[in-house]
Amino acid sequence: MAQLTIVRHGQSEWNLQNRFTGWEDVALTEKGIEEAKGAGVQLKGMHFDEAYTSDLKRAQDTLQIILKECGMEGIPVTRNEALNERHYGDLQGLNKSETAAQYGDEQVHIWRRSYDVAPPNGESLKDTAARVLPYYEKEIEPKLKAGENIIIAAHGNSLRALIMHIEKLSPEQILKREIGTAKPITYTFDSELNVLETKEW
Numbered sequence: 001m002a003q004l005t006i007v008r009h010g011q012s013e014w015n016l017q018n019r020f021t022g023w024e025d026v027a028l029t030e031k032g033i034e035e036a037k038g039a040g041v042q043l044k045g046m047h048f049d050e051a052y053t054s055d056l057k058r059a060q061d062t063l064q065i066i067l068k069e070c071g072m073e074g075i076p077v078t079r080n081e082a083l084n085e086r087h088y089g090d091l092q093g094l095n096k097s098e099t100a101a102q103y104g105d106e107q108v109h110i111w112r113r114s115y116d117v118a119p120p121n122g123e124s125l126k127d128t129a130a131r132v133l134p135y136y137e138k139e140i141e142p143k144l145k146a147g148e149n150i151i152i153a154a155h156g157n158s159l160r161a162l163i164m165h166i167e168k169l170s171p172e173q174i175l176k177r178e179i180g181t182a183k184p185i186t187y188t189f190d191s192e193l194n195v196l197e198t199k200e201w
Contacts (some may be wrong), residue, residue: 001196002144004166005043005151006159009062010035010182018096022088022122025056031096036062040069042201043184048072049148052140054155055081062182063153082135085155089122115171126131127173129161136162144189166195 010032013019028036043066053063060079067073091099091111100108111119118124140150152162156179164174166187188197 001191003046003149003186004140004144004189005046005048005149005184005186007039007062007066007153007184008152008159008179008181009058010039010065012058014093015181020088020091020094020096020099021170022085022092023056024092026058028058028061030101032062033065036065037069038147039182039184040066041200043070043151045149046070046186047149048075050127050143051075051077051151051153052083053077053079053153054083054085054158055079056084056155059083059153059155061108063151066151066153077150078139080135080139082131083152083154083158084150086125086157087123088119090120091122113175115175125149125157125160125171128157129164132158132161133165136165141193145191147191147194167198 009028010079010174011029012021012026012032013029014024014026016029048070051063051067063077064073067075081169110117114124116124116126137158140152145149159179160174160177163169163177164171169177184201186199187195190196
């Protein structure tokens with residue numbers, strides 16, 4: 001058996017400002033730091049062999065806070081942009097309400113919540129999955145099959161892509177899934193990576 005724990009980063013400055021963040025490298029808010037500490041307290045007692053995170057500091061900082069709270073700061077940490085948030089293209093940095101006023105609520109909703117429609121010069125969730133899943137299958141699945149326990153700190157949409165794969169969800173099902181900031185989910189797998197148990201902390 002092996003366990004995979006995934007966690008979205010704590011609240012970022014642009015989450016607070018209601019702006020499209022994507023690949024912009026923004027910091028955690030004080031609330032985001034406290035959320036990450038809370039996740040670490042919840043996960044205390046868990047054993048992790050390795051950790052993975054994105055190339056963006058809000059996820060990296062969340063991971064480091066969690067590992068410190070768990071007393072597991074010394075484990076190997078791999079950073080890779082394959083785990084980055086969905087790229088929002090021309091929308092990055094824009095306030096979501098102002099964007100809706102400019103493009104219309106319906107168009108913005110389609111960009112945010114459709115599976116395969118990308119914003120201008122950005123990525124759809126399907127595009128995000130196309131980089132997240134090959135990386136996960138190549139780098140992380142073999143370690144889970146070998147019985148290692150892994151933690152991934154990443155982003156709402158990169159984790160949606162993972163959850164869709166792990167839980168075998170349809171595009172319609174995953175689009176309805178909300179992923180809270182710093183709310184860990186732990187999957188327990190058998191040796192063939194069938195899910196035996198799912199725990200939402």
